[in-house]
Amino acid sequence: MIRIVINDKVKKSRIEPEIYGHFSEHLGRCIYEGIYVGEDSDIPNKNGMRTDVVEALKELQVPVLRWPGGCFADEYHWKDGIGPKETRKRMVNTHWGGVVEDNSFGTHEFFELCDQIGCKTYINGNVGSGTVQEMSEWVEYMTFEGVSPMAKLREENGHKDPWKIDYFGVGNENWGCGGNMRPSYYADLYRRYQTYVRVYDPEKPISKICGGANVDDYHWTKTVLDVTHDHTPPQFHGFMNGLSLHYYVHPEGWEIKGSSTDFDEEVWYKTLFKALYMDTLVTRHGAIMDSYDPDKNIGMVVDEWGTWYTCEPGTNPGFLYQQNTVRDALVAGITLNIFNNHSDRVKMANLAQMVNVLQAVILTEGDRMIKTPTYHVMHMYRYHQGADLLETSVSGVETAGPDEWKVPEVTQSVSVDKDGIITVTINNLSTDEAKDIEVVIAGRTADVADARIVTGEMHAHNTFDAPDTVVEEEFSDYRTTDGTIGITLPPCSVVMLRLGK
Numbered sequence: 001m002i003r004i005v006i007n008d009k010v011k012k013s014r015i016e017p018e019i020y021g022h023f024s025e026h027l028g029r030c031i032y033e034g035i036y037v038g039e040d041s042d043i044p045n046k047n048g049m050r051t052d053v054v055e056a057l058k059e060l061q062v063p064v065l066r067w068p069g070g071c072f073a074d075e076y077h078w079k080d081g082i083g084p085k086e087t088r089k090r091m092v093n094t095h096w097g098g099v100v101e102d103n104s105f106g107t108h109e110f111f112e113l114c115d116q117i118g119c120k121t122y123i124n125g126n127v128g129s130g131t132v133q134e135m136s137e138w139v140e141y142m143t144f145e146g147v148s149p150m151a152k153l154r155e156e157n158g159h160k161d162p163w164k165i166d167y168f169g170v171g172n173e174n175w176g177c178g179g180n181m182r183p184s185y186y187a188d189l190y191r192r193y194q195t196y197v198r199v200y201d202p203e204k205p206i207s208k209i210c211g212g213a214n215v216d217d218y219h220w221t222k223t224v225l226d227v228t229h230d231h232t233p234p235q236f237h238g239f240m241n242g243l244s245l246h247y248y249v250h251p252e253g254w255e256i257k258g259s260s261t262d263f264d265e266e267v268w269y270k271t272l273f274k275a276l277y278m279d280t281l282v283t284r285h286g287a288i289m290d291s292y293d294p295d296k297n298i299g300m301v302v303d304e305w306g307t308w309y310t311c312e313p314g315t316n317p318g319f320l321y322q323q324n325t326v327r328d329a330l331v332a333g334i335t336l337n338i339f340n341n342h343s344d345r346v347k348m349a350n351l352a353q354m355v356n357v358l359q360a361v362i363l364t365e366g367d368r369m370i371k372t373p374t375y376h377v378m379h380m381y382r383y384h385q386g387a388d389l390l391e392t393s394v395s396g397v398e399t400a401g402p403d404e405w406k407v408p409e410v411t412q413s414v415s416v417d418k419d420g421i422i423t424v425t426i427n428n429l430s431t432d433e434a435k436d437i438e439v440v441i442a443g444r445t446a447d448v449a450d451a452r453i454v455t456g457e458m459h460a461h462n463t464f465d466a467p468d469t470v471v472e473e474e475f476s477d478y479r480t481t482d483g484t485i486g487i488t489l490p491p492c493s494v495v496m497l498r499l500g501k
Helices: 051-060 071-075 107-117 132-143 149-156 183-195 218-228 265-292 326-341 373-384
Strands: 002-014 021-023 064-067 120-125 167-170 207-214 242-249 299-307 346-352 362-365 368-371 388-395 410-416 422-428 435-441 447-455 478-481 484-489 493-500
Touching: 002 410, 002 422, 021 299, 051 107, 051 362, 051 368, 051 373, 064 107, 064 167, 064 346, 107 120, 107 132, 120 132, 132 149, 132 183, 167 183, 183 207, 183 218, 207 218, 207 299, 218 242, 218 265, 242 265, 242 346, 265 299, 265 326, 299 326, 326 346, 326 373, 326 410, 326 422, 326 447, 326 493, 373 410, 373 422, 373 447, 373 493, 422 435, 422 484, 435 493, 447 478, 484 493
Parallel strands: 002 435, 021 064, 021 346, 064 120, 120 167, 167 207, 207 242, 242 299, 299 346
Antiparallel strands: 002 388, 362 368, 388 410, 410 422, 422 493, 435 484, 447 493, 478 484
8 A cells, every 4th residue: 555644734845836837949830830820820819829729728827938949049040030020031940840930930929929828938048159249139129128229129010018038048958959069168158148138127037047957967067057156156146047957758769769659568667767767867966056056046947858759650850749648648747746846946847848849738730739648737737836845755655667667656746735725646657557545644634625637548649530538537536534535546647636624
């Protein structure tokens, strides 16, 4: 019997809403067709944004959206994406598919999208092929209220009032597609570029994100912090608010990756085993950050995470379009539990990507849209946003899977919101065994106010002809006896309980 004991008297750290953030890059059909169809499209839209997609994202309570990349960010020149659409510069997207980018979705459109969704803004600046002046002028264009060349240009383009940048990334993957830089060189560039990310309105601060490591490159993390902090104290306000980390799950490795829908039981466990590696990465990079920033003023920002498979047969390999099964639902549940449990250090995360790319929450085809299993998991987990992580102890958990890829049978996280409602999210990683679990709140009883589940056969997924194969459903397989909540978790499942007082 697995037993989860919750101590609701000990609140460990706040789970920032931004941990449930998203990422939209000019890649494949993420922006174009997925989010933006243009004002003249027959697909219902508001100012070019697909109405069905925006409504689904509002239900998800998306807290923050990162744009324009990704690798695309370091070849993006923002002035190409402003002004009349018919005069915007056309270019080749050299990173993703070699297709023509017409820049019809630019700065104004991004802020329009975030306004419709109701989320915060995270903009990634161009360090790889851009200049300090270009980045500085972009920030001025977006945020300065007053008399200046860029504020005048913004008004000429139809937006008199400035926008709010919540987060600004100084470059992206500068160890790779963002310039193939050495960490010490990038760190010096970060010091220089961030200086000119001006905060023009003290009441509208911009959180600056430094480009962090690829997976387990601990040398990058240490060197960047060495260089950026050699004479700038960590508490220096506004210098660095976050350090990024990128990690994707490739079941069969970087070159082969593996199919999104055609896999066996061993690959199921291999995938979940690799998803659990996120805990090791957060712990080890976090320990390095602790040595420079023991008060945790700098947040870890996992602004690219998710599964990355071989693209669907018959699609452009540069578009990274893949299906999304119950396996992805478990990866999402596992990863979000990890972020919750490390919310003292992890302050933002961004699933890659929002629509039609990699582990997307939404897939579109013409005027049709489906929500993926990952969407339904993130919808269930939304109650953790802004809640406090509670202390828990777990016993009786054994392992499942083949020897090389053994994983714990169950993972979990628990939080309490401002109204005293406790949210428990639990995953059963086993492919074939139900798990009996006892949930106890130390020192008191609790009623189950709501219970939901996402589950199915491990290959199950939604298609445009069968959009509701895997959905969030009511969960009823629980019993309350003498203050203990007994749960039977079916295999391949993610369950959420809301516990009242």
